[in-house]
Amino acid sequence: MLEILPETHDNILAVRVRDKLTIPDFDQYRNMVRDLMLKNEETHIYYEMVDVDWINPVATIENGLFDVIHGLDYGRVAMVGEKKWQELSAKLASTVKKHGIRYYDLADKEQAMKYVLEGDNPTPTP
Template sequence: MISIQKQSDDNVLTLKITDTLTGEDLDNLVPHLKDQVNTSDHPHLLMIMEDFDGYESATAFWKDLKLDAEYIGHFDRIALVGDEKWQEWATQVINPLTKEELRFFSLDKKEEAKNWIT
């Protein structure tokens, strides 16, 4: 499930990702991503992955990868907040491949992530 929130800073799109991610969740996310990159001079993305249980199906996982590939390079900064080692590892692997500033923060550093992203 993806909860979409705008912070007081219009440059930041905040996604809270919990439970199981479905293809429908990703379909619903697309207009928000498009709006963010088209209306903000310096778009930032804050993703908070808390109690994330994975993907509903391989199709949802594949859709997420395609979405990532489509929007890579459109954000100035991306912060990923999570509690899993693989999330930190994925951030480190992807970081050299993008022009965005990309950082991982553990859940106990959520406020630090919010400050960094703005």
């Protein structure tokens, strides 16, 4: 299941995925990313996985090809997860992204969101 988070705005897409990821989930995600990429120089992504126990293999391949084609259009990308295979998939996908992917454990999701929203050098609040 794909959930769009409230932090989604402008050139930022924030999503949470749970349970099983299907082809329609990936299609919705890719369409949203594609739309943002058409409107913005860089698109920043927050991608959180919670209790994901199955991902459709065809959708994974399609998503990987999309990433290869559009890798330079990505800005800051944070992947948040709770399993070793998720960290490994982030490292693999990181190779085709302009700025790579930063992987965070689920306990550090606030830090991951802050990175996506503000980057490494957030502007100080008055």
